[in-house]
Amino acid sequence: MPRIACLLTPLFPLAARLRSEPELRGEAVTIFQGNGNAARVVAAARTARKVGIRPGMSLPQARALLPNLIVRARDMPCEKAAQETLLEIAEGFSPRIEDAGEGVIYLELDGLDRHFPGDSPERDLGHALTVTTDKAGLTAWVGIASSKLAARVAAELPASPNLVPAGEEASFLAPLPLQSLAAEVEILETLQRWGIRSVGDFARLPRNEVASRLGETGRQLHEKARGVDSRPFVPYQPPPHFAEGMELEWPLVNLEPFLFVAGAALKRLCQRLESRGLACTRLETSLRLEPDGHHQRTIQLPAPTREVKTLLTLIRLDLEAESPAAPIQGFTIVAHPDRPREAQLSLFGPAALSPDKLATTLARLFALLGPGRVGSPHTVNGHRPERSSLVEYAPPPPPDVRPKRQEGRGLLAIRTLRPPVPLEVISHLASPREILSIISESSARRPHIQGRVKVASGPWTLEEEWWSEKPVERDYWDIELVDGGIFRIFFQRSTGEWYADGIYD
Amino acid sequence: MQQREATPLPSPFPTATALDKLLTGGLPQGQLVELIGLRSSGRFSTILSSLASATSAGEAAALVDLGDAFDPQLAVTAGVDLERLLWVRPEHLKQTLISAEVLLAGGFPLVVVDLGNPPVPGGRGLEASWLRLAKAAQNHQAVPFVSSPYRVSGTAAAGVVKADRGRALWSGAAPGPRLLVGLSSHLTLQKMRRQQGNRTEVLRLKPPDALIYGTSATSTGGGARP
Structure with a gap:
């Protein structure tokens, strides 16, 4: 046994x-x-x-x-x-x-x-x-x-x-009252009418006689009384996620008191994740609203983390962006677990970023800046310089031996202007001569580009997506202004407008 | 009397530009260095080169890009390993400073902060925030490298380098066809703790063969730059 x-x-x-x-x-x-x-x-x-x-x-x-x-x-x-x-x-x-x-x-x-x-x-x-x-x-x-x-x-x-020593279950249970067997009330009343008070008294009754008078339930109860538990052991299957929540004493209208109780729930949740060596990769917040209704939000984390402060900030930002329509009377926070990233430290190569710290850093930045603003840059097919994309930041492990640093290439880089800055250009024989900036509401926040052109070099043609409804046809020029500054500007053939999309810097 | 041994300074972080000569080897670890300069001064090229130097050596680096000026295609041409680079795109200076501090605390050895060109959203920021950034760099022995159009970090900066407005180098003569073949600028060390200031180095840069007019196989009609 x-x-x-x-x-x-x-x-x-x-x-x-x-x-x-x-x-x-x-x-x-x-x-x-x-x-x-x-x-x-x-x-x-x-x-x-x-x-x-x-x-x-x-x-x-x-x-x-x-x-x-x-x-x-x-x-x-x-x-x-x-x-x-x-x-x-x-x-x-x-x-x-x-x-x-x-x-x-x-x-x-x-x-x-x-x-x-x-x-x-x-x-x-x-x-x-x-x-x-x-x-x-x-x-x-x-x-x-x-x-x-x-x-x-x-x-x-x-x-x-x-x-209870092995084999002594029956003697251990014998002096206990019948109620400790957690039996049905009807059977207990019958046994009490028979004058049986303790588990031991019941265990001493003949097994077959008990079964014939009290049926299957009575037989099972008799086995229990004899210390034999025939119920099989039912192994527990852990759920795929972790949940914490509570019903609130009174409905909450403001965010701060809610975050106070949610912070305590998140702390318990993170302790549970930590005890299993896991971290949270997706957070679901389910708010029960008054009088009835639900507010369901899901936050996908950039990397698994179990830092309470970061998770709480994410919930705060999410609820600030999408507030519930009624007071909150209860909540459940569900954490979908994942293994934290692991890394092997190198003796001779560059130090790797700690996966745990990196996950926390990414989550904090995500909470601070919102989606689409943190990640690894990725090149995009095509030639328009304002195009870019971000992918999840997952740096490869550093090399085992520190490689030689790259020699300087002395490359003249270009600051991309996203989106391109609209310009008014006075040209002579299709070559830009003077640039006037266009004053608009948004121009105060954009670089101010204006002046006489000292040197203009171009045009170079860029044609993209000629098969689409909006093909890109641009004539590019490199220009230097008299009062300084080298710019990359282009003429958009489809609209007849000029734009600056880069500054040589 | 026993002589006290001097604590060796941690090795500097090379940028693979003329800046290394001014800073005797590169960006000092644990100290904030500010590079200031107007547009077309070679400031952006310098920070791109420092990112290429770090990532090519297998190190992680972060770029906090307030001006949203980073072009991944150009960065590849400059030698940046994009997989090791974290690109952070804040919307104003306050977010920029917090992001940089978070990145330093997160263990990034090089955090490049580019404030873009004027107007910088958020102005100069609070000096206390810059001091906190410098303190974070000291605590984590990391390098915050700030590129700004004007002085912003005040007393927090251990080193300040000014890039003069660059002179464009053109091939050909007017009225014939011209071609931009480079940019020449001067870097001046205005301030550096434990170093002599007011030294100048020449920064020479040349444009890549293909910037947007590229020769990529996916090209659908971009003309190659001569």
Whole structure:
């Protein structure tokens, strides 16, 4: 029989909420479910339990006992994120885990004793699980046994971790009340009528007689009572993405308070990504609006990153550009993971950029400048100099040995004017003689080109896309003005207009 | 008494131009160098050459191009390895300075900042921003190389080089056909920490054989420059 550990978070709805709002720790917090008079307490913090608040109480009853009670509604996105966090922690210990829901995870422990070579490997593993869960902002109790039921019951006992030696599950369960088998109420009532109070009493009944009187459910319950758990272990398949979110106490109208809570959610998200050695490559923000409606945004990152500040800036810029139409009452942030870029350092060649730093740098620039403004330049087919394109910046690894630097080519470069600056040109025999700048609204922000032409050289003809509806036919001239400056200008044959598209510099 | 050993200065970053002679080897690491000059002074050619020098040696480099003047085709002709070059196109000076600082912090050994020609959107910027940029360069031992039409970085610049307005060199004589065959300019070292200033070097540049009138196989009718 394989050994199984049960990782149990007590009062899970409360623990999940406290993970999202850590400032409420130590306060008299109560989680309720339902609306109006049907609202019932589902979990209460220790301070609230001390004054008698119990699950199942109505909200007015609880408030009557403690007027300063802090009340929060049950938050499914929070609980889902907390459950996923527990699963990720468990995955860090065992490759085979089962998601039993509501803060309960089972781990198969076969072979894990090699990782904990002390006198009591299982106890050490239990302690390690508790410590890791604490660091993630959740509380967990651990029970280890040879069946899921025994492990679960052991986890619920005080002084975690609790170990049930192999083969002693039946004797461990025997003194426990029947309710610990989590059986159906009907069967429990029948057993109580028979005078059976503990699991041990039930286990001593003949198996066949129990099956003939209580049916299949009773037979399975009898096996459980004997320490035999016939339920198969259902391995957990991790989802392809990571999500964090919460329902807000009241709808938010301004961006700043939303970014405050979103920042905390992103921090938790990045911690989860980091624990798996992953980074975020695409971020989806889903806002639930009041009274109903959704605002869905997707941000594609230029490179995988897990820097909270950068991701938060991207969300800010995105929401500033496309604001939701109504107040926000809840949100979910989904991170699509990818492996961070990796690089091998070179001993003799130039230093490579750190992939992690590069990803963060690109994401920051992307957030600052927006799309289409950061990347690796790429040549475009054709000859029009104003054309260019950007591709994703992914530099090849540096050479193993530093190559010799290129000798200077002494090349006279041209500053491209994008878009070309319109000009008024006085020409004589088709050769430019004087240039007058055209005053327009946009000309104040463009280079001022004006003056008598000292030397003009040309024309050189450029013809492109003659097959299209708008063929390009330009006559290019290199000109030097009397008061300085060498320019490349062209005459556009189709419109009869002059433009400057470059400055020799 | 034990003699204190002098800390060796990190090797400079060559630009493969006359600038290297003025700066005794190249751009000093960890210090901000500003190159100023009006249009047609050879300023853009110098920064393109520095990018070609860095990327041809397998190093990553970044160009913060405020004027959006970079032509990838021309850069290839100048010897720039486009795969190793990050092209950043901000819209105003504030974005330019923040981008440069982010790039220095990101580990780029050479960050070229080109402010283009006047009017520069954003004016001269705050001196505190330039000082922060210089501090970032010092912290990361990287080289911010600023090309501007006028002085912008104030006391943050460790070195200032001025490029005079260039003189165009034409072949042929009027009224016959003329051809631009080069540009001659002077670079003057106006300021350099630990170095003597006011030294001048000649910068000679020649245009490429094919700029836009190229001889590319994809050409659909561009005439070759004579």
